[in-house]
Amino acid sequence: MAHKGKVYVIDDDDAMRDSLDFLLGSADFHVTVFESALNFLDALPTIGFGCVVSDVRMPDIDGLELLKRLKAGGSLFPVVIMTGHGDVPLAVEAMKLGAMDFLEKPFEDDRLIGMIEAALRRAEPGIKTEAVTIEIQSRLASLSPRERQVMDGLVAGLSNKLIAREYDISPRTIEVYRANVMTKMQAASLSELVRLAMRGGVLKD
């Protein structure tokens, strides 16, 4: 069977590594696993183009450090970051460091596979997946000015209370706006909202 592309899985957890190998293998990717970022970086000069799927929290070199080194080395490999601890600052940091996407464990298989497919397509020269970005931008455009302010606050890592104080609205009202933002943006979690906002061009370095 023809492979859909190469995937490099980096995770220090054995079960995670093995199960991803199994899942992505069953989805017709050519999977290579590494138990540390260092092993992957060592192998990097000898391997072909592919999508990197890496855990954040690892001994020695963690996911963010890996992103920095890849960026510094001029690597064009797209990276999807996974975490067991989804928080907004971490998601923002990963996206700023050039991560293609950000995913909280456990996740739906379709989402990971969709991300990898998009990442591989996007990184291919000459092919642009504008469709996704346009879709996100239309979601952004549907936000009211107030909802947009609340989203900006959330993406900046502010709590409801702080946003309420900043715009002098009651926290209860903020909750309503926040619910609207999440629904309109079709975001299941805060870190996903960050991802969508960055993809939609809201957050810049």
Added chain:
Amino acid sequence: MGIEGSGIGIWDLDILTNALFWSNTTRILFGVSKDLPLTYDLFLSLLEPQDRARTDQAVRRSVETGCTFDLQYRVDRGPQSHHWVRALGSIVRDEKGAPRHISGLVIDIDEQKQVEEALRIRESHLRSILETIPDAMIVIDGNGIMQFFSRAAERQFGHAEQEAIGKNVSMLMPNPDRDRHDGYLERYASTGERHIIGIGRIVTGQRKDGTTFPMHLSIGEMQSGGKPYFTGFVRDLTEHQQTQARLQELQSELVHVSRLSAMGEMASALAHELNQPLAAISNYMKGSRRLLAASADPNRSKIEGALDRAAEQAIRAGQIIRRLRDFVARGESEKRVESLSKLIEEAGALGLSGAREQGVQLRFNLNPEHDLVLVDRVQIQQVLVNLFRNALEAMAHSPQRELIASNARVADDMIEVAIFDTGPGISDHVMSNLFQTFYTTKETGMGVGLSISRSIIEAHGGRMWAEANRSGGATFRFTLPASSVESVTNGT
């Protein structure tokens, strides 16, 4: 004269001529020489300035009314120095009965005056000390009759000093001590056995208005004039006990907070540790399902369905952990406009599985007009699942098994949800601890379910409580913010 030389002087004043005679002793007391001519004015000038007017008045009154006089005054002995004397006098009349002379004695009382002064100073010191200390002091005699009642005692018991002195001290205590106190004194007098004297004890006092208060009483004994007296020091412990109670309250709050933060840390650690295996489970399931797509097994679609549902549950477990951690750490939730009936049905599918087999009658009396709420779906379902499971467990041994979920609008912006069961109900003792963290009546329970449930409801701006119902079972109620129509249209 025999009186001379004993420190007692003689004097005589001629009322008509104002001529004054002093004996030698008198002259010595006043500090004048033997040959100095004496006049009444000279006498006055020898006194301390502030004693002059009253002495003059006393002499004049005596002349006018014929009464005797007895006066104490100070002889001026230079700056900062004086000498106390006592003068006694009476009128000597002529043959016609008119006042002619006034004459009498002068006695040196300086030493006596100094002793008195020293005593007075000591007494006023003592009094000011007694009035300053917050402890009340009461002195009684051997029969329990109050002899002394300090200012602090007036404050503590509400009786004025004059109302207390002369009365039996038993009026300051409630029964049974009130009726027995005389007996205590008698027993002590006959046996000398000490129960409280010199030991101190916490007893109950009674104020004038009939209210009682805890007090610490220490008693000392003394003999005066061959009779026993007892001195009691009383400290009002009301404030002390209130402080203690508040302190205890604070400590238990602190324990609660530290447990909550321990729970937060635990949730955070669990999130990381459990999300790894949960993700792995989900990955294996979904990988298997993909491989199965190429299989010709007749049970393929059933197995696919099972694998999908198993993977979904792994992901759901991850969501619960994540929300719990976010909630404990930040007190925030991911709220959306949700349908209450849908939430209850979904939670019922999880929490009430096997209920019908157990013979439990389920009834959802849900009013569709009060259906939309602004909540974190995962968290509220946790609360509902928890309440459903508790209700099922409670009814395990009940003859009648019925569970009713209902909703009602309680205020413009709140919707109340009630979960009714026909279990044995909640005892008063359990009721008061029901929502405490780590409190449980179950052998295998952790005691976090209701505590977290209530925290979740409160974080949604609602309230949660339990009450007894008409069937003798328990009804748990909680309120949630209703979603206004505008926010729904705005949100879609």
